[in-house]
Amino acid sequence: MTASGERPHVVIVGGGFAGLWTTRALASAPVRITLVDRGNHHLFQPLLYQVATAGLSAPDIAAPLRQILRRQKNVEVRMATVSRIDTDAKTVELDSETGRQSIGFDVLLLASGATHAYFGNDHWARHAPGLKTLDDALDLRRKLLLAFERAESESDPDERDAWLSFAIVGGGPTGVELAGTLAEIARHTLQGEFRNIDPARARVRLVEAGPRVLSSFPDDLSARAQRQLEKLGVEVLTGTPVDDITAEGFQLGERFVRARTVVWAAGVSASPLAECLGVPLDRAGRVPVEPDLSVPGHPDIFVAGDLATLKQANGKPVPGVAPAAKQMGRHVANAIRARLAGSKVAPFRYRDYGNLATIGRMAAVVDLGKWTFSGIVAWWFWLLAHLFFLIGFRNRSVVLLNWSVAYWTHQRAARIILGGDDRSDTK
Amino acid sequence: MTASGERPHVVIVGGGFAGLWTTRALASAPVRITLVDRGNHHLFQPLLYQVATAGLSAPDIAAPLRQILRRQKNVEVRMATVSRIDTDAKTVELDSETGRQSIGFDVLLLASGATHAYFGNDHWARHAPGLKTLDDALDLRRKLLLAFERAESESDPDERDAWLSFAIVGGGPTGVELAGTLAEIARHTLQGEFRNIDPARARVRLVEAGPRVLSSFPDDLSARAQRQLEKLGVEVLTGTPVDDITAEGFQLGERFVRARTVVWAAGVSASPLAECLGVPLDRAGRVPVEPDLSVPGHPDIFVAGDLATLKQANGKPVPGVAPAAKQMGRHVANAIRARLAGSKVAPFRYRDYGNLATIGRMAAVVDLGKWTFSGIVAWWFWLLAHLFFLIGFRNRSVVLLNWSVAYWTHQRAARIILGGDDRSDTK
Numbered sequence: 088m089t090a091s092g093e094r095p096h097v098v099i100v101g102g103g104f105a106g107l108w109t110t111r112a113l114a115s116a117p118v119r120i121t122l123v124d125r126g127n128h129h130l131f132q133p134l135l136y137q138v139a140t141a142g143l144s145a146p147d148i149a150a151p152l153r154q155i156l157r158r159q160k161n162v163e164v165r166m167a168t169v170s171r172i173d174t175d176a177k178t179v180e181l182d183s184e185t186g187r188q189s190i191g192f193d194v195l196l197l198a199s200g201a202t203h204a205y206f207g208n209d210h211w212a213r214h215a216p217g218l219k220t221l222d223d224a225l226d227l228r229r230k231l232l233l234a235f236e237r238a239e240s241e242s243d244p245d246e247r248d249a250w251l252s253f254a255i256v257g258g259g260p261t262g263v264e265l266a267g268t269l270a271e272i273a274r275h276t277l278q279g280e281f282r283n284i285d286p287a288r289a290r291v292r293l294v295e296a297g298p299r300v301l302s303s304f305p306d307d308l309s310a311r312a313q314r315q316l317e318k319l320g321v322e323v324l325t326g327t328p329v330d331d332i333t334a335e336g337f338q339l340g341e342r343f344v345r346a347r348t349v350v351w352a353a354g355v356s357a358s359p360l361a362e363c364l365g366v367p368l369d370r371a372g373r374v375p376v377e378p379d380l381s382v383p384g385h386p387d388i389f390v391a392g393d394l395a396t397l398k399q400a401n402g403k404p405v406p407g408v409a410p411a412a413k414q415m416g417r418h419v420a421n422a423i424r425a426r427l428a429g430s431k432v433a434p435f436r437y438r439d440y441g442n443l444a445t446i447g448r449m450a451a452v453v454d455l456g457k458w459t460f461s462g463i464v465a466w467w468f469w470l471l472a473h474l475f476f477l478i479g480f481r482n483r484s485v486v487l488l489n490w491s492v493a494y495w496t497h498q499r500a501a502r503i504i505l506g507g508d509d510r511s512d513t514k
Numbered sequence: 515m516t517a518s519g520e521r522p523h524v525v526i527v528g529g530g531f532a533g534l535w536t537t538r539a540l541a542s543a544p545v546r547i548t549l550v551d552r553g554n555h556h557l558f559q560p561l562l563y564q565v566a567t568a569g570l571s572a573p574d575i576a577a578p579l580r581q582i583l584r585r586q587k588n589v590e591v592r593m594a595t596v597s598r599i600d601t602d603a604k605t606v607e608l609d610s611e612t613g614r615q616s617i618g619f620d621v622l623l624l625a626s627g628a629t630h631a632y633f634g635n636d637h638w639a640r641h642a643p644g645l646k647t648l649d650d651a652l653d654l655r656r657k658l659l660l661a662f663e664r665a666e667s668e669s670d671p672d673e674r675d676a677w678l679s680f681a682i683v684g685g686g687p688t689g690v691e692l693a694g695t696l697a698e699i700a701r702h703t704l705q706g707e708f709r710n711i712d713p714a715r716a717r718v719r720l721v722e723a724g725p726r727v728l729s730s731f732p733d734d735l736s737a738r739a740q741r742q743l744e745k746l747g748v749e750v751l752t753g754t755p756v757d758d759i760t761a762e763g764f765q766l767g768e769r770f771v772r773a774r775t776v777v778w779a780a781g782v783s784a785s786p787l788a789e790c791l792g793v794p795l796d797r798a799g800r801v802p803v804e805p806d807l808s809v810p811g812h813p814d815i816f817v818a819g820d821l822a823t824l825k826q827a828n829g830k831p832v833p834g835v836a837p838a839a840k841q842m843g844r845h846v847a848n849a850i851r852a853r854l855a856g857s858k859v860a861p862f863r864y865r866d867y868g869n870l871a872t873i874g875r876m877a878a879v880v881d882l883g884k885w886t887f888s889g890i891v892a893w894w895f896w897l898l899a900h901l902f903f904l905i906g907f908r909n910r911s912v913v914l915l916n917w918s919v920a921y922w923t924h925q926r927a928a929r930i931i932l933g934g935d936d937r938s939d940t941k
Binding site for chain 1: 553554555568571572573574576578580581584585590591592593594608610611612615648649652659660663664666667668673704705706707708709710907908911912915916919925927928929930931932933
């Protein structure tokens, strides 16, 4: 794998589930690893909506990559942005504030994930932010909490209603979680805190272009999820593609709905880094990979996680979920070990242990293939599974504590507005 | 107090210790209260340095004002900036994103606190940020953590040393806390996490213009604090006023010290709002108040907390500390109640229960007047006192949990870099 006598150099781009799981699975392998991420932390993305809805604080669901990997001596962590990949020279270019640097690789794993996509309507981004990073989550938290503040200080009744009108575009797991939690905040968390508005009058709409919410679940679970959402106070609109989004609201065909706060949970596209590979990408910008997760024509370059697309034996693509990313990560590590040993790895096979989505307080849906269930039992299942998979004893304890307090009091731990342009004088 | 039959309107500007304690002490008083703050939260400022040094997350030391006051029905909370005060017309002008609004008051309490002051060198602010708000703390956290990242990716040895050179300007409690904690982070928390630098080689300098650190404490406690700082690895420079601060470092007389990270903990000045009152201010911009904490010539306007200055019977000014602000807050409430009842309030008297400052892991100094102590016992005293005074069961539990984990592992809970300009593509 490498001409020199040195250990082969594995460069891993992205410290998400795929990249981190590959890194950890190579702990005892005879390689040097450089793990590059533009942030300093691994993020437990499945709970990101909780940071956005003020249930958790940012450090509760993240851990510094250096800390996670401190004992793994064959890894060097680099906080930098990858600006270019040269597949012929086998180099990647790192940009950081101390300059630009080119590093060579023997094996490359590209696992830089996905960002939100507006399907050619990038000007919607300003009015309908999405949720992919901790910074996105804090911005969204700020936007949601400020909407109630603005409604409270607004004297014009129409403007007030517009501030109390929220829409989540996209009925996938993130959209459902956000809508359900936001309805709970309006109905319960903020109860009694305002003098000029009744936060419970806030309208939370979940707008889905397709015929049903949670389309990756069986039909009956979608229907149950919709009923649970409606019970929490969410208005679910299905079969209604959004035609335009402005600062004032959104357009559904002939109808314009006023809503000062619109959140985008409708689409993702792969990280633009994939374009550096010079191979054909799918419509969402993902890299169609070989069964061993390598890039066609580039056996030393792997792609895993949300950036990769691969058909399973049943014809369906491997879903863009955390367990799939972890499995892919481990598989890439096996492929690298196998190649070092001169052998071959079996094709990647996604093991589907089930699919779960939370909807709001004591409401969730779980699809374990043979069994499906919803409601309180599903919610407890969701909660325990997420606690279990969080990295770090401290994070688990803090999240458990926050959730326990939230369960009994309806309060949310992190209703603190941070950042923004309000740094003026009264305080 | 009011001509109409309505309950008198008390406007309180600032939801810090002074403003919030006045508000709560008026819970059963026959008044209408409007509490104005530019943020949405009350902040437990004594632990702000812990957020800056990644020991706690922002929501751990803050609570939404609306939540704290939800049951107090005579209060309306307004998130807005006060742009003007008309003492004759008895109005304050509120700026919020929904517009500008003028509200009248019968009684006004100005408790908008202090901001950092650079003694006429405002251009230092860019290179040496201060610490007053949660946003300041998150900016500082980012700056401190990024310095180590930059040192790690820097190949030039001089530049690397400059990134590993830190200075805290100002040897008061905040400066001492920051310096001690930063030394601990460099020596212990980050141990083993970098491959190109040894974080323990970082130099942390505490630069004090006066002859000793913690000048509000007795001489021998200052000396003990300095010894504890030095034991933690801090270089303490006293009698060394800073003559200039640039992006590269700072000037002490003839000597220029390279340091890419300089933090300002040297001076505060009162909130500029005080100027609206049209009365003479002291050098730090504070309002010299009457013994009942009202403004000279304006019996219906009170000033409390860091914005007020008042001499005690012993000739010393009331110190700008949290207990003094709370006591002033309660006193203003008593003065308002007394005036409603047609009686008079006794002059404000500050009860000094002691003075404590923490230095770092298991190091602190406590001055209870009769008794002084330092070291581990003082540190435990400091820790329990701060836990006790935090608002909210959840905050106390989370802080206790974080501190317990930190105590055993040297780890810090919130080493997550947020915000800034790094939102590019690798992740």
